[in-house]
Amino acid sequence: MADPMKIRANVQGDVAIVRVLMAHPMETGQRSQGGKKVPLHFIQSITAQLNGTTVFSADISQAISRDPVFAFRVKGAKAGDKIVVTWTDNKGETRTDETTVRGGS
Amino acid sequence: MMRHALVAGLAAAVAALAPWMSASAQTEDPVAADFDKFRALMEEANPAELFAAKGEQLWKTRRGPKNASLEQCDLGLGPGVVKGAYAQMPRYFADVDKVMDAEARIVHCMITLQGYEYDKLDDRPFSSATKTPDPVSITTYVAEQSAGMKFAPPQSHPKEKASYAIGKEMFFYRAGVYDFSCASCHGVDGQRIRTQPLPNFTKPEQAIRAVQGWPGYRMTGGVMHTLQWRLNDCFRQQRFPEPDYASEILSALLTYLTVNAQGQDYKGPGIKR
Amino acid sequence: MQETRRSVIRAGGALALLALTGTALLKPGRAHAAWNKSAFEAKSAIDAMKALGMSSPEESRDIVIVAPDIAENGAVVPIEVTSNIPGTTSISVFIEKNPFPYTGTFGFAAGSVPFVHLRAKMGETSPVRVVVAAGGKHYTSAKEVKVTIGGCGG
Amino acid sequence: MRIGTAVTLVAVTALAAACAGMQPDPRADAIAMMERDFHAEGIAKMDRLKEDAVQAACNKYNDNPPADLAKKLQGEQYAGVKWPQDGNLLGDWKSGEKIAQNGRGMTWRDKGAVGGGCYNCHQIDPATTAFGTIGPSLTQFAKLRGYGPDIQRYAYSKIYNAKAYTICSQMPRFGHAGALTEQQMKDITALLMDPASPVNR
Numbered sequence: 141m142a143d144p145m146k147i148r149a150n151v152q153g154d155v156a157i158v159r160v161l162m163a164h165p166m167e168t169g170q171r172s173q174g175g176k177k178v179p180l181h182f183i184q185s186i187t188a189q190l191n192g193t194t195v196f197s198a199d200i201s202q203a204i205s206r207d208p209v210f211a212f213r214v215k216g217a218k219a220g221d222k223i224v225v226t227w228t229d230n231k232g233e234t235r236t237d238e239t240t241v242r243g244g245s
Numbered sequence: 246m247m248r249h250a251l252v253a254g255l256a257a258a259v260a261a262l263a264p265w266m267s268a269s270a271q272t273e274d275p276v277a278a279d280f281d282k283f284r285a286l287m288e289e290a291n292p293a294e295l296f297a298a299k300g301e302q303l304w305k306t307r308r309g310p311k312n313a314s315l316e317q318c319d320l321g322l323g324p325g326v327v328k329g330a331y332a333q334m335p336r337y338f339a340d341v342d343k344v345m346d347a348e349a350r351i352v353h354c355m356i357t358l359q360g361y362e363y364d365k366l367d368d369r370p371f372s373s374a375t376k377t378p379d380p381v382s383i384t385t386y387v388a389e390q391s392a393g394m395k396f397a398p399p400q401s402h403p404k405e406k407a408s409y410a411i412g413k414e415m416f417f418y419r420a421g422v423y424d425f426s427c428a429s430c431h432g433v434d435g436q437r438i439r440t441q442p443l444p445n446f447t448k449p450e451q452a453i454r455a456v457q458g459w460p461g462y463r464m465t466g467g468v469m470h471t472l473q474w475r476l477n478d479c480f481r482q483q484r485f486p487e488p489d490y491a492s493e494i495l496s497a498l499l500t501y502l503t504v505n506a507q508g509q510d511y512k513g514p515g516i517k518r
Numbered sequence: 519m520q521e522t523r524r525s526v527i528r529a530g531g532a533l534a535l536l537a538l539t540g541t542a543l544l545k546p547g548r549a550h551a552a553w554n555k556s557a558f559e560a561k562s563a564i565d566a567m568k569a570l571g572m573s574s575p576e577e578s579r580d581i582v583i584v585a586p587d588i589a590e591n592g593a594v595v596p597i598e599v600t601s602n603i604p605g606t607t608s609i610s611v612f613i614e615k616n617p618f619p620y621t622g623t624f625g626f627a628a629g630s631v632p633f634v635h636l637r638a639k640m641g642e643t644s645p646v647r648v649v650v651a652a653g654g655k656h657y658t659s660a661k662e663v664k665v666t667i668g669g670c671g672g
Numbered sequence: 673m674r675i676g677t678a679v680t681l682v683a684v685t686a687l688a689a690a691c692a693g694m695q696p697d698p699r700a701d702a703i704a705m706m707e708r709d710f711h712a713e714g715i716a717k718m719d720r721l722k723e724d725a726v727q728a729a730c731n732k733y734n735d736n737p738p739a740d741l742a743k744k745l746q747g748e749q750y751a752g753v754k755w756p757q758d759g760n761l762l763g764d765w766k767s768g769e770k771i772a773q774n775g776r777g778m779t780w781r782d783k784g785a786v787g788g789g790c791y792n793c794h795q796i797d798p799a800t801t802a803f804g805t806i807g808p809s810l811t812q813f814a815k816l817r818g819y820g821p822d823i824q825r826y827a828y829s830k831i832y833n834a835k836a837y838t839i840c841s842q843m844p845r846f847g848h849a850g851a852l853t854e855q856q857m858k859d860i861t862a863l864l865m866d867p868a869s870p871v872n873r
Binding site: 410412414417426429433436437438443484488494495497 | 713727779781792805806850
Binding site for chain 3: 155159168170184185190193194195196197198199200201202203204205206208209210211212213214215216
């Protein structure tokens with residue numbers, strides 16, 4: 141099973157900055173190991189929800205770096221709100237993690 | 246002392262003879278500044294955190310032949326105390342009567358508390374694209390728990406002083422097919438190898454660069470590396486034989502480097518090129 | 519031959535687009551179209567944009583791209599995009615000189631700010647092109663990122 | 673193997689400690705610890721940790737040995753330079769540039785030497801912008817010093833053994849160490865000395 145994500149969401153003014161770290165090899169299919177090509181293996185889709193409503197989504201290619209990092213900003217989020225992030229990769233593997241929005245800067 | 250005077254004299258002479266040198270060092274600065282700016286941007290969300298999270302889990306989970314967690318491991322501040330321990334290592338440990346750096350101590354605890362064998366931990370101790378060894382993740386976790394604290398490796402025990410002295414000798418020891426020492430690259434101000442700037446680790450304000458940012462998430466290959474890996478790779482490029490993983494000589498060299506950097510803030514696990 | 523293949527791909531794209539309307543209804547979680555295989559497999563940014571239905575986007579100064587002039591390491595190039603165009607619904611990124619230029623589309627809904635931070639692999643020096651969708655139209659801007667081979671061997 | 677080494681070294685360390693009890697000797701302790709805590713890997717054998725006379729003098733005197741000792745050692749190093757049998761010191765500067773660019777070789781991952789790594793420390797062809805600053809710039813090397821046989825011999829022997837001129841130079845002794853072949857050293861000499869080389873244009 142995939143390792144958990146690290147999600148941080150901090151309110152700054154009326155916007156919550158959400159930073160997501162994902163553990164994934166993001167193999168391009170071009171890299172060789174022991175004389176063999178490592179097959180294409182990468183996250184394709186990401187969605188993020190704030191209290192159950194989708195606020196951010198992404199479709200990505202294998203060109204996103206290994207252990208992907210994304211940041212996005214959500215208006216109107218308050219301390220205590222729930223952020224849920226899900227990714228799905230090209231092998232159908234998926235992972236969902238959540239965090240609580242923190243107040244302050 | 247004499248060495249410093251000599252080196253400073255040489256540097257001054259070189260600068261006087263070759264004015265282009267300082268000029269070219271200056272033209273390189275905007276690029277270095279740009280690198281620093283984007284490094285800072287990346288440090289706001291560093292994949293090293295993923296390894297720290299994994300390391301925390303490994304620290305707290307009962308594992309190994311003895312089915313024990315590492316929560317009784319004494320990193321110098323008492324059994325189980327992780328907060329601030331990394332910034333105060335290497336230090337002397339009475340139970341082994343020697344000085345150990347953080348990773349060496351973690352390996353020691355994995356052996357004594359959990360029953361792992363050194364030979365297995367030593368087999369492939371550095372991260373690869375497909376595997377991050379457990380001590381690397383655990384060291385990352387332990388290091389993260391000292392983020393924002395000042396480096397303060399103790400120098401009160403005679404063995405800690407001896408460790409510093411031995412590390413210093415090691416730093417300046419020239420040998421091997423190319424006659425290199427650590428100081429060949431890191432003993433003079435303002436030099437670079439190819440395009441890479443070379444900090445002078447004999448000076449406190451630059452010595453911090455030996456220990457800052459480690460453990461580091463390497464952009465190349467996207468793997469986590471600790472100071473054990475960094476020193477190993479230094480000796481490889483120095484054309485020396487290979488140092489044993491988590492050995493006392495590496496703890497001594499780390500004592501020398503960390504004491505030189507003492508009093509400066511540790512920012513926590515970093516991102517490396 | 520090539521022409522035929524392209525029309526097939528285009529037809530595939532159209533089908534996907536049709537399918538999307540259905541999936542969008544089934545999966546309320548998505549803020550934009552389904553993973554567009556033909557766009558992601560396109561070998562040029564222009565072909566990828568065509569597959570995404572982004573023909574002839576308009577140059578815009580309201581797209582801010584923050585990326586290094588020279589990447590320290592092509593394996594991890596940080597890119598931040600902010601769109602100041604009202605009604606922005608998505609930001610798409612194309613690294614023109616990569617073997618597969620289309621890097622991703624980031625969709626914004628329900629109060630999310632049209633901003634994204636991502637990190638991408640770059641094989642060589644290339645323009646990083648951004649296309650923003652807003653109010654049914656497309657806008658574009660680009661920034662060049664130099665990728666050098668550093669290090670000293672040994 | 674390791675256990676055997678460890679046991680011997682415990683003895684060595686004990687001995688060192690006994691001596692250290694009288695007078696602290698970090699240098700002896702460091703050498704004993706290195707001998708114990710390093711192991712041979714690939715072509716990098718343990719004998720690489722042993723100082724030769726030059727390294728020992730530089731280590732002992734912080735890279736600044738007494739003048740008479742330095743002079744004696746430099747003479748010995750110069751005497752050890754093996755000159756090409758055919759008497760020709762200049763090879764192909766284009767090949768020399770490639771060797772100068774390549775910094776690989778002689779580590780425990782290598783099978784032997786590959787390049788000279790000259791650019792790691794020196795500016796040479798001004799068109800090659802990725803160069804280090806540990807050594808002086810060699811741009812216009814012969815243009816400034818002359819193209820004659822004396823300077824050719826100086827360049828060749830300096831590459832062969834930099835310690836023949838400056839006993840604690842940071843530059844490796846490429847010929848002495850067997851890291852570069854005679855032909856490679858000729859090619860690098862040509863890079864510095866050939867009037868057609870971009871170094872002198």
